[in-house]
Amino acid sequence: MQAAELFEQKIKLREVARRLRVSRKSAYQWHQLWRDGGATALASRGPSGSRCRLSPRCLEKLAAYLEQGPASHGWVEDQVWTAARVATLIGRKFHVSYSVSGATRLMHRLGFSPQVPARRVAERDEQAVTAWKEATWEEVKEPGRPVEGTSASRTRRASLAGRPKDAPGADAVAPRS
Known part of the structure; x- marks a missing residue:
């Protein structure tokens, strides 16, 4: 106080x-x-925002479900708990609707963090991708900027020929030859 x-x-x-x-x-x-x-x-009135819609007992059960891993709840493609999956799990097990951001906060409260799965196609052929990069990519990619030094500006220097003789600083700059 x-x-x-x-x-x-x-x-x-x-x-x-x-x-x-x-x-x-x-x-x-x-x-x-x-x-x-x-x-x-x-005096503080406690944290702001809506109250948790899961009872302490349900929170304990949710933590146990999360410990079991995603595969035991139907997500077999990878072992990653995303916030969307947790929101779906809460809906299935407890019949309570949670948004993705609400599921994220709930996961943090329980000591978990949502993960982002790698977006790779399951049928991806790494050898074919490597061969394509080595053989075809060099042929199809567009040329980049030239290697020699270039100006960062696309404008040209002003011409001194059109400048009035009595302009400020006109006598300080020598004309280019």
């Missing part, structure tokens, strides 16, 4: 905001709450 202590000491709200590293608006809102209800009005 640092804010309440600072308010009691009659420290300016601008200084309270600076010391507590909050916006002035927050300091003014807190001061209003403190004036109306004292230090108890500044």
Whole structure:
């Protein structure tokens, strides 16, 4: 309750905001709450947002399901828990709908992190891909920029011929030959 202590000491709200590293608006809102209800009005009301829709028992079951791995729940193509898969699993097992971002937060709460599967075709022939890169790619790729040094600018230097003799700095620049 640092804010309440600072308010009691009659420290300016601008200084309270600076010391507590909050916006002035927050300091003014807190001061209003403190004036109306004292230090108890500044007590935390807990985390914001919606409450968890799964009971503690269901959370324990979900953690156990996640420990079993995706293959034991029907995802056999890879051993990756994505947030979308977890949301689907929650719907199947607990009949509760979770968004992908909600499933991500729930996974973090349980100590898991969603993973992104590698997007590779199962039938991919690595030898054929390597052979194509070595034989065909060099023929079909477009040429890049020339190797010699080039200018980063596409503009040309201004011509001194069209410049008035009395222009600022005209006498400082020697004409090119």
